[in-house]
Amino acid sequence: MEDKIEKALLVGLNITSATKRDDNIDINESMEELKELTKAAGAEVVGSLIQNRQSKDSTYYVGKGKVEEIKAYSDSLGATMVIFNDELSGAHIRNIEEVVGIKIIDRTTLILDIFAQRALSKEGKLQVELAQLKYRLPRLYGIGGQMSRTGAGIGTRGPGEQKLEIDKRNILNKAADIRRELREVKKNRETQRVQRLKSNLPIVALVGYTNAGKSTLLNELIKTHKDYDKEKEVMAKDMLFATLDVTLRKAILPNKKEFLVVDTVGFVSKLPHDLVEAFKATLEEVKYADLILHVIDATNSSYELQKNTTESVLKELNVTDKPIILVYNKIDKLELDIYPKNREDIIYISAKKGINMDKLLNMIQQAVMKNTYDVFLLLPYDKGHIFSKIKDKYSVDEFEYVEDGTKLRVSLDEEDYNIYKEYIIKG
Template sequence: MNQDNTNVKEREDKNSTYFETSGSLTERAILVGLGDDREEIDIEYSMHELEELVMAADAEVVGSTVQNKRIIDVATYIGSGKVQEVKQLAEANEANVIVFNDELSGSQIRNLEGEIGLKVIDRTALILDIFARRAQSRTSKLQIELAQLGYRLPRLTGYGNALSRTGGGIGTRGPGEQKLEIDKRRIRERISDIRHELKEETKVRETQKAGRQRGGEPLVALVGYTNAGKSSVMNRMLEMVVKGPSAGGSEKSGGSQDGSQDQGDSVKRVFEKDMLFATLDTYHRRVEFEDNKAMVLVDTVGFVSKLPHKLVEAFKATLEEVRDADLLLHVVDVTNENVHNQIAITEKVLRELDAFGKPTLLLLNKIDLLSTEDHDTVMVPRAGMFDGYEALRISARTGEGFDTLFETLRGKVFRGHVRVHMLIPYSEGAVYSYLCDHHHVMQTEYVEAGTLIEVELDSKDYQRYKRFEVRPDGLPAPGSGVREDE
């Protein structure tokens, strides 16, 4: 994106989802950034990302400017000369909102609005605004309102002028939108009420989680940068399991009402769209393979640079599946030139969630969009490592690499399974039925003492039914509960 004080032309790509709005774009924004070589991501990309965020909020970017300095002005964040430059840029382009790339204090917002005469919002308010627009479930709406109120509480003075002048707009809409002339006591009371409601929601999730844990099925969570293709990867996995890749199997819904796209009886897809933060709610899908092995896939909210800490805190309860997961599928857009920075940012958020360091498989998505030359440059190096992770190249659009993904995935999450022989007395028919329904029974032979089977099962059920274990010839195995005379 051009960093000079020039107009930003409307994108030529008319198919961009950022222009799919219900009405015309009424807010015209000037973007303001502060360059610092100590930042985790370069300022040019960060400003481009800010432009996409503004457009995702249904506003139009008409200009952009960056000041390179390390020392922040306490009163106005940028220098006084730059403030006047922004004011002139806004007047020249008929802008009505100024969007800063960093988080501002309430006094900085107030001072900037006084100098420029327009509404001023920061990156944090913008991201919260987008989350408010995307929220579907009761839980996500409560979480976003909590984050919005927590953000606005210390900024009441700064935001008062903006709301009284504009009546809303980007940075002010959503579940947390209220006239901020209300006193702090009422806001704190609302925060307390929301936290209580979220605790009740947590109890429901804990009950659901306990049921999954009792089933002993591994939990696999998809994580990564926003718009990297996590939901597309999940949908492709569900489709291929139903159609029967080399792994084979079927998909079963977890039973939650999550606004999924129902594509018939065979596949319950999760919502996917080419836009930032398309997914805010967690989606669970139980996948059962032909050999009776099963796992639970979880799709999660995407991350972004400078993700507001209060938002991470508010969503921690929803993202607890990431902490509980047996394996993380870290999806990245391999066509993005900042892919390494995006991996680092995702790692940073995972640390905040106490989920960093879990077993992880990196999925280099969108390889179908690479040119032949670029395709060769992102070949996974020797030993299949990329940025320190075991990595696979895939395309959610074409399905390339998904057979290998399934094979690798099964090898990791079902690693604890054991293959044994068991002799089930005819009087224990319920045990035999359970093993057939829940595990892979490979051989069955009816003998005088009962049903002799070869079965592959998880460690939990192996310990539960170890007493029936025998040698391949049907004789009792050491430590089993089967007697020689049975």
Template sequence: MLFNDRNEIVQDIKQRAILVGINSGRRDDIPIEESMEELKELTRAAGAEVVDIVIQNKAKIDPAYFIGKGKAEEIKIMCTAYDVDTIIFNDELSASQMRNLEGILEVAIIDRTTLILDIFARRAETKEAKLQVEIAQLRYRLPRLVGLGRSLSRTGAGIGTRGPGEQKLELDRRRILDRISDIKKQIEEVKKNRDIQRAKRNKLQIPVVSLVGYTNAGKSTLMNKLLDLSLEQSESKKVYSEDLLFATLDTFHRKIVLDDKKEFILTDTVGFVSKLPHHLVDAFKSTLEEVVESDLLIHVVDSCNENFEMQIKVTNEVLKDLGALNKPMIYAFNKCDNGIRNTLAKTKDSVFISALTGYGIENLTQIIKEHLFKDMIKCKMLIPYEKGDIYSYLHENTKVYNIKYEANGTYLEVELNEANYNRYKQYIIEA
């Protein structure tokens, strides 16, 4: 893959690829067959054709060639036989491993991180998403560029090892660092705007629900289905959805108004994947803060996927890293169009749905309401005019349905949580 000075992809992954993975045999690893199948789907999402898959049983990764020199030479023969010009590895490679493998294989070497970054670069639409992807790419490339510089410096005197060669690497390094600094400033500005919007929502006491889950679990489709049920329907508010890994990267916020006029903000977040590059997690942390600030998480699970338990585990691990695993969570087992799988266990905080057909959506909305509004009490209040501070607090921090100015005070119809109800119950005239 080649990039221009603006870090934009100018040459795509080649169309024919062999996938290579290592089976270490560790119990805590995702089964290699599952991991390679996912790599195959990622490769297809990037627009390449998978012609073969190679799995090597190896307890330790070769520090020089990742798979070992002998296996690399075997794969070179396969490249010739299959007319392959790209090898995609299931793990992140070091700069030296890439150089050594390219020296033997004489084809483009792509690792899992580069592949995911490429997909993200293709799918990013908003300015923030593009900035986040770019900074992830630059952070990934920087240590490999620096490592190459060190390699040249150790070779001593010789043609191509002195002067301009190292100077150019240092120049490239400075350009990358400067660009990273610039992007950080731009992302910080976007974050400030998001914080302002979040403060406004908090002031209005509108609860926030975030959709989380593995990529292609159906989060965007579910958002669109919930928008269909909202009293404030609008086709223009619908988000893009497709049966594809990482179909959307951008974070969307939509207000959902239920038939009883209860409302909440629904947030659609980027999907997760196993071995998600830490560069991406770091880059998208400002966006993923929405998850941490949410009142409720809906963990969307693709119930038709044979590896759904692994996908739940991976998603929960990312949520744990973000500090959001302790949030109230509903498991929405999606894609139950053809009935419920026997392996799925129903609990009070899980629901079987089809975001496509609408099956189970009413049950989901009922569970959402039970979580978000269980402590809310709708009541009528009369606030004496001399208690203007109480009126101001209620007006700014609670849901007010009606206001009338009576002779002896301000009449309010409001919805209070238990704490405010107990604090101001002397002013309540009807509950």
């Protein structure tokens, strides 16, 4: 059943006192993003208000007078909900709701709602559900253990809204169940990962702000593979949070070696902490990557902010010691000479138009093939155990049985190169 399209009035608080601000996000850019998020959630934006204040109001967040103004404005616009640009406490939401008389939600609820709509994998769904429960838990206090909100639409999707009269205990139990289920799913993924690591293919993870072009880049990179077909492409769309699930695909380097590309969920400023927590498990794939491509939308006026946001989420995920290439994307939309010269760890591309893909692939190769040695080995027949060992660890592209043993071609890491040096022959 489709919900009726909701009409949202957006409200932002611009804290003017330097000591009370906890970020230096430009309010206009932030409101622009809130608008995109609202659209991504499937609602229509009918108006937008910004309140400048020294600090938050303890009762009404933006102040009593402003809340009354919101009431009048939302009435005149026929708004069905008001969305605040920050995370609000349960008390703030109730106080404001009392005056305004329509549904009040915050940025966190909005983002969680988008995630709830988009999550496809079992793990993704469980993670969002857990994050939603964690968000709701502290907001149950003080209202007699009851959630007063009813109805449909944004902020009401997800874990058993119909059952939200259930008390804190039930929520805690449910969260524990989900955690248990997640552990199961995780075990599965662990097994898959072990197999992947055994295949010894280099892993390249795409990370970055939402809508930067990560999925488009993945689709472009996998075209290098002989098994490429359109079916293997992932969804790439002009929409915030198009991707929620981690996807792995194979691609080919200029030296004909295979590597794995990992597409990940995009980041956004003020990403709810619970969600980052929840997605840590999925984003763990990033931790096992040999190389990170940080994709940046070079045409976005807030790309610096977006870059910093991504960097701080990576830090939060404890991804600090990986080689990173900054991939400035969408240069087809830029004046060609306004960007600086390519550096070792920076490249300018257009994933959509396939510009500079060959350069990027060479950079990837440089970074992931640093310590591998492409060699031919001749293993005498009484060294069969070495052949099996090598086959377990590497993908052996070519081998043949010749008179004095098995001749094979393989890319060894440094350690094995030194171990098996004596068997190296000329191609």
